[in-house]
Amino acid sequence: xxxxxxxxxxxxxxxxxxxxxxxxxxxxxxxxxxxxxxxxxxxxxxxxxxxxxxxxxxxxxxxxxxxxxxxxxxxxxxxxxxxxxxxxxxxxxxxxxxxxxxxxxxxxxxxxxxxxxxxxxxxxxxxxxxxxxxxxxxxxxxxxxxxxxxxxxxxxxxxxxxxxxxxxxxxxxxxxxxxxxxxxxxxxxxxxxxxxxxxxxxxxxxxxxxxxxxxxxxxxxxxxxxxxxxxxxxxxxxxxxxxxxxxxxxxxxxxxxxxxxxxxxxxxxxxxxxxxxxxxxxxxxxxxxxxxxxxxxxxxxxxxxxxxxxxxxxxxxxxxxxxxxxxxxxxxxxxxxxxxxxxxxxxxxxxxxxxxxxxxxxxxxxxxxxxxxxxxxxxxxxxxxxxxxxxxxxxxxxxxxxxxxxxxxxxxxxxxxxxxxxxxxxxxxxxxxxxxxxxxxxxxxxxxxxxxxxxxxxxxxxxxxxxxxxxxxxxxxxx
Numbered sequence: 001x002x003x004x005x006x007x008x009x010x011x012x013x014x015x016x017x018x019x020x021x022x023x024x025x026x027x028x029x030x031x032x033x034x035x036x037x038x039x040x041x042x043x044x045x046x047x048x049x050x051x052x053x054x055x056x057x058x059x060x061x062x063x064x065x066x067x068x069x070x071x072x073x074x075x076x077x078x079x080x081x082x083x084x085x086x087x088x089x090x091x092x093x094x095x096x097x098x099x100x101x102x103x104x105x106x107x108x109x110x111x112x113x114x115x116x117x118x119x120x121x122x123x124x125x126x127x128x129x130x131x132x133x134x135x136x137x138x139x140x141x142x143x144x145x146x147x148x149x150x151x152x153x154x155x156x157x158x159x160x161x162x163x164x165x166x167x168x169x170x171x172x173x174x175x176x177x178x179x180x181x182x183x184x185x186x187x188x189x190x191x192x193x194x195x196x197x198x199x200x201x202x203x204x205x206x207x208x209x210x211x212x213x214x215x216x217x218x219x220x221x222x223x224x225x226x227x228x229x230x231x232x233x234x235x236x237x238x239x240x241x242x243x244x245x246x247x248x249x250x251x252x253x254x255x256x257x258x259x260x261x262x263x264x265x266x267x268x269x270x271x272x273x274x275x276x277x278x279x280x281x282x283x284x285x286x287x288x289x290x291x292x293x294x295x296x297x298x299x300x301x302x303x304x305x306x307x308x309x310x311x312x313x314x315x316x317x318x319x320x321x322x323x324x325x326x327x328x329x330x331x332x333x334x335x336x337x338x339x340x341x342x343x344x345x346x347x348x349x350x351x352x353x354x355x356x357x358x359x360x361x362x363x364x365x366x367x368x369x370x371x372x373x374x375x376x377x378x379x380x381x382x383x384x385x386x387x388x389x390x391x392x393x394x395x396x397x398x399x400x401x402x403x404x405x406x407x408x409x410x411x412x413x414x415x416x417x418x419x420x421x422x423x424x425x426x427x428x429x430x431x432x433x434x435x436x437x438x439x440x441x442x443x444x445x446x447x448x449x450x451x452x453x454x455x456x457x458x459x460x461x462x463x464x465x466x467x468x469x470x471x472x473x474x475x476x477x478x479x
Contacts, residue, residue, distance in 0.1 A: 010088030011066055013081040019048070019055045019387060026050045027075045028082070037065045045083060048076075053354065053385045063087035175202040182382065183207045185350060204382065272328070272449040276409040277458055281466045282430050284440040286310075289472045298367055303374035307345075307399055309472065310422055310465075312369060315341060315362055316479050317464035318395065324461045325394050326417050328451050335452045344396035344413055345373070347380040355413050356385045357393040401425060407443040417453055418461070421445040 016026060026048040033045045044056045045065075063085035070076050173190035175183070179202055183190050186207060193210050195202040286309050293304045318325050318341055325338045343361035347354050356379070358364070358372045379385050396413045401424035410421045423443040430439035446462040468474045 010086055011084045012061055012063065012087045014045075014059060014083045014085065016048070016076045016078050016080050016082050017057070018078045019050055019057070023050050023078060023387070025075050025077050026055075028070055028072050029054060030072055031068055033065050033068075033083075035065050035067055039063060039065060039085060050387060053387050053390065054383050055386070059083070059085065061085065061087060063089075173202055174200055179204055179207060185383075271330075272412055273451060274409075274412065274447050275450045275453075275455065275458065276445055276447040277455075277462050278407060278443060278445050279462050279466045280441060280443045281470050282432065282439045283425060283442050283469050286469045286472050287425065287440045293366075299370065302367060302370040303377065304370060306425060307397070307422070308366070308370050308373060309475075310420075310469065311343060311345075311361070311373070311397060312366060312475060312479075313465045313468035313472075314395070314397065314420055314461075315343065315369075316468055316475060317461045319362065320464055320478060321457060321461045323457050324418050324448065324453055326452050327394070327415050328417075328449060338394045341395060342393045344393035344416070344419075345376055346396055346398035346410075346413075346419075347376075347385075349380055349383060349385075354380065354385055354390060355393060355396055356380065356389040357396075359392070395419070397422065401442065407445045409445060410447050412447060412449060416449075418446060418448040418458070420462075420465070421447070 018024075019026065027050075029047045029049050031046045033039055033043075039045060039059050040062050041060060042058050045059045047054060047056050049055075066084040066086045069080075069082050069084070076082055173193065174195065175190055180190065182204060183193075183202075188207050188210050190202055190207075193202050193206050196206050197203040283306070286306060290304060290306055290309060293299050322337070322339075325341055327336045327338065329336050340360055341362040342357040342359050344355040344357040347356065356376050358369070358376065361369065361372070364372060376385075376389075379389070393413055393416055395416060396410075396419040398408075398410050398419060399422045400408050400410075401422050404424050407423040408421045410419045412419050421444065423445070425440055425442040427438045428441040429436050430441055431437075432439055444462060444466060446458060446465075448458045448461075464478075468478065
């Protein structure tokens with residue numbers, strides 16, 4: 001689909017692209033530019049949310065923003081024009097005084113900038129310029145330090161301070177828009193962060209480092225074995241207690257990821273006949289192996305936790321019972337047997353539940369699987385999981401144990417045949433070698449599509465997974 005058009009007046013229009021496979025619409029979450037701003041090829045101009053993920057959209061040409069056609073919060077159909085850019089070159093001239101202000105921070109804003117440019121389009125409420133000022137990005141070609149992406153935004157932030165307030169730029173921390181959004185989501189004040197990026201720019205790592213000490217004490221009251229299975233994505237802090245002063249109800253529009261998830265779960269629950277089986281097992285040896293692997297030189301720098309070994313155990317069980325790795329084709333009345341495993345990991349994010357998957361997980365060594373899991377977690381935490389990463393899954397793992405839950409009856413991800421729920425790992429009395437001893441115990445629950453997986457096959461997969469976690473040495477003999 002063509003995503004841009006140009007007319008005789010020198011305006012080039014950028015249309016909402018299909019950022020995923022077959023998506024028809026997306027919601028504009030945030031604009032990073034305003035009318036009058038100079039943009040360059042590849043510069044991110046807005047963030048949109050589809051039914052699958054949040055995605056940043058770069059502009060594919062240079063020019064000056066002429067108009068934004070939709071405000072934030074609007075759902076736009078794929079193919080609709082969302083932004084118009086003047087590519088003739090003439091409209092960029094007023095940005096020159098601002099560029100001089102960036103080059104010489106000690107200079108006062110030019111009097112000419114105190115008035116709004118004539119004929120300028122209205123900007124979005126809450127994101128516009130001050131009544132007596134104008135904000136523009138530095139023009140292409142202005143001398144700014146290297147590393148164009150972050151430094152260009154730093155110059156823009158500096159310019160905005162000079163133009164908008166006439167005050168020293170040090171009053172506003174320098175950070176890219178995605179970093180500012182991350183800090184806002186995590187409740188971090190950028191002014192309290194010591195920047196580590198070039199030219200004093202705050203990076204994502206700085207924000208995560210600032211929030212880590214605050215979140216660290218949270219699991220202190222939980223025994224170490226119970227907290228060992230880590231969540232695939234950052235678990236949000238509990239919401240504050242509801243206040244019943246004032247409004248009696250709050251209505252939240254269902255859209256984006258939550259809307260897509262709700263529709264998919266309803267469709268799955270009422271299309272595929274679900275069966276769930278459970279097994280409670282002793283995972284003490286698996287927990288010991290996790291600690292040993294953390295010290296292994298081949299695993300240094302990688303994410304090693306019980307979820308890694310549970311994933312590997314399930315992959316081995318699928319290899320021994322390949323019939324579980326299939327899908328039901330209703331249109332052709334066929335069972336589609338998959339000869340690859342794209343292992344989904346259910347992740348709770350601020351925008352809702354997503355299930356990115358590790359492509360060809362069956363071919364991964366343990367270090368490779370650990371690396372893929374680490375990358376999946378980092379991407380999900382930042383809200384940058386791509387639509388492609390959530391397509392083509394075959395079997396999924398959902399880790400409810402991180403919430404202290406013993407187990408559950410998970411609903412199948414649409415198009416998949418099985419999903420494994422992992423419960424909390426905690427010490428319990430267990431008969432071991434004829435004596436009752438405290439052991440690390442958990443419960444696994446396997447839901448499967450009974451149209452293509454019968455009770456025998458589902459039971460074998462669950463039993464094999466449990467056997468490996470009880471005796472991890474089977475990973476060597478069965479893999």
